[in-house]
Amino acid sequence: MTPRIFVTGATGYVGGHTTGELIAAHPEYQVVTLVRNEEQAAKLQSHWPAITTVVGTLDDDKIIKEESAKANVVLQLASSDHIPVVKSAIAGLATGGGKLIHISGTGVLNDMSTGPGNPARKVYDDVEDIKEITSLPETALHRDVDDAVLTGGSLHGVDTAIICPPIIYGVGQGPIKKRSMQVPFLSEAILKRGRGFTVGEGKNIWDHIYIGDLAKACVLLIEEALKPQGGSAQWGSEGYYFVESGEIAWKDVAEKISSITKELGQIESADVDQLSVDEASKFHPWAPVLWGGNCRSRATRLQTLGWKPQGPTVWEALPAMVKAEVDALAK
Template identity: 50%
Template sequence: MAPTIFIIGVTGYIGGEVAVVFAEKHPEYNLVFLVRNSEQAKIVKARFPSSETVIGDLDSHDVLFEQGKRADVVLQTASADHIAVGESIIAGMAQGKKGHYIHVSGSGILHDVTNGFGNPSSKIYHDTSDLAAITSFDSSHVHADTDASVTAAGLKHGIPTAIVSPVTIYGVGRGPIKTRSLQIPFLTEAIIKRGKAFTVLEGNNIWDNVHITDLAEAYNVLTEEALKLNGGKSSWGKEGYYFVESAEHRWKDIVTELAKIAHQKGAIKSVEVEKLSVEDASAAHPWAPLLWGGNCRSRGDRIRALGWKPSARKIEEYLPEMVDFEIKSLGTQSSATTF
């Protein structure tokens, strides 16, 4: 019998790309998608005709509970900070097939400014040797409370859980609705609206990155393992934590490239990069200190041990298409005189 895969977040950036990869690689899967309304259902069904859609949201306990009962694998890709959705699904899974639950988090949990905003850190967290530290972070670390709740719910109900923690995701997605990531698009948008590129102070802080399709391939690898006897070679529960990264960048280097590209396309007047204080950067975007001011350095040892290998080109090669996407989204004319 074909496995039932319940995906929450198909209308989003990550979930949409995951659905594309699954449809390509595993047409035998019975894909079930959570959507908010009938309009979204029509769009998703048009893209994935053999799939099933159910209407609800992250607080629809009864819907989530029932779908949890049916699923062999659940992928919650919609929110890294919503506790109730995981609790509802995992409780349902315990009453059904007792499948595997995969939750999206983010490497922002590592956000490190011990050397000050805009300065690099040498600390790199491995999801193997540093697991105890990662899973014991307190609530001052974003996502930590939700990650802990997922693991606790899984242990309580006897459901194997895994946390997938992406880094800076780049590239335009192929999903049915949202195809835009967060960090670089928000940065590009802020630069264009401001009319000048900027870094948070020196901008020498470091993040990891991964292409959206490589990330979706990681979900594919983990799902394939989940469907094997006893979860295959994958780790679950207290050890079920997976960073997914392929390379790293300094934000200063990304901003410099974005400035060149945006200037070439007539979206800003010059290639100048201004160093902003934390306060001034926050005025450009309220999340600036978190998104572009600190360090988040990780190594995905566990997913690589399962055979995952990133294949996309470097992040810099995808920046032009991402800038084009933002210019189009903003309705920016290709003329610097608009600023």
């Protein structure tokens, strides 16, 4: 039987790029995407003629349940912070027997114990530290939804995997949204401010992943999900996958963005100022987490499955990302 994959978020940055990778790798799959309206449906279908679209939102319990019940895999890439979609998907999958792959984010690990802009030592390995990762405090970002996935899956006998990316870089190749978050938000803030900045000294550390490598990790998990007994992947309490290709300090990113922005003639100096949390928050309300904390993960579980990041480095990808922000502001 043709595998049926129900994707949420295909209009978005991660979902759009990943759906493209999935269709390219597996034209034989039947891909069904959730869209908010007919306009989005038309855009996706003109880009990927073979897909099916379903109009609805993450809050449409009946639609999510019905589509999840029919799917072999639900790839939930629309939101890391939406509990109802997780509950509806698990309820549907419980009747149909498919598996859930849900996107979280390493913001869940955010560590500011050393103060904003300072490095913190703690690194979370998704194999060694799995119990700690899946029992982080309820107050941690995305943690309530991670818990809804893990608890709901266990309660209803549904296999689940959580894929947890850090900074995602690269311009997306999906048909609608192509813009990631942290790097574009910082580029936009630097352009608007006219000078580069860090939160504090900017020595705080995050991991990063190229959008194409994240997409490939999702495709790999889908392939495993479709094998008998979920293949070699782990599901449920151990089905937690970080996805990273290395670390950066935000100071280095801010310096590189500033020098690209200067080269593009958008700012006069490539110097980078140190801002307080309050000052940085004027440019984005999430500034402390986006650019001021530490989120350090190790993707051991995916590497064990044979996944290897192959994409361009973050430094190679930054010029196109910054240029996209310059172009967007010029419109």
